[in-house]
Amino acid sequence: MKIAMTSVLVDDQEKALRFYTDVLGFLPKNDVPMGEHRWITVVSPQAPDGVELVLEPDAHPAAKPFKEALVADGIPYTAFAVDDVHAEHARLTGLGVTFTQDPVVMGPVTVAVLDDTCGNLIQLVAM
Template sequence: MRINLASVWVDDQEKALRFYTDVLGFAKKTDVPTGEHRWLTVVSPEAPDGVELLLEPDAHPAARPLKEALVADGIPFTSFAVDDVHAEFDRLKGLGVTFTQEPADMGPVTTAVLDDTCGNLIMIAETNEPAA
C-alpha cells in the first residue's frame, strides 16, 4: 500500500493552481471538469509520477470552518519537504509569500509556515542531519 493522492481544500481552484504552480513550483498533472469544479492535481516536477496533490474545492459545509479553526490556531493543513528551508523561505519571501512562522530549528527538522492564499497554512520542512 502507498499514498498516491493527498488533498488540500482551496477556496478558488484557479487561484490555487496559480499559487501552487507559479509560486511553489509544482506542475499541473490532471485537470478534468467535474461539473461546477475540476479534478485538479499538481505534482512535484522532481517526481511527476509520484504523489499527486488534489486542489479540492472547500465547498463541503465542514471544510471552511475546519480550515478557519486551523488557521486561527496556527496549525498547518499539511507539510511539504524541502532540501533547505532557509533558501526556500528566502525564495518565497522574494515572491511575496506571507509566512506565519519564519524558519525555526526544531531538532530533527527545520520548519517554516506559509499562507497559501487559499485559506490554508502550509508547513515546509527540512530534515536535519543528526549530530555526529
C-alpha cells in the same frame, strides 16, 4: 499499499492552481472539468510520477469552519519537504509569499509555515 494522492482544500481552484504552480513550483498533472468544479492535481517536479496533490474545492459545509479553526490556531493543513527551509523561505518571500512562521530549527528538523492564499497554512520541513 502506497499513497497516490492527497488533498488540500482550497477556496478558489484557479487561484490555487496558479499559486501551487507559478509560486511553489509544482507541475500541473490533471485538470478535468467536473460540473461546477474541476479535478485538479499537481505534482513535484522532482517526482512527476509520484504523489499527486489534489486541489480540492472546500465547498462542503464543514470545510471552511475546519480550515478557519486550523488557521486561527496556527496549525498547518499539511507539510511539504524541502532541501533547505531557509533558502525556500528566502525564495518564496521574494515572490511575495506571506509566512506566519519564519524558519525555526527544532532539533533534527527546520520548519517554516506559509499562507497558501487559499485558506490554508502549509508547513515547509527539512530534515
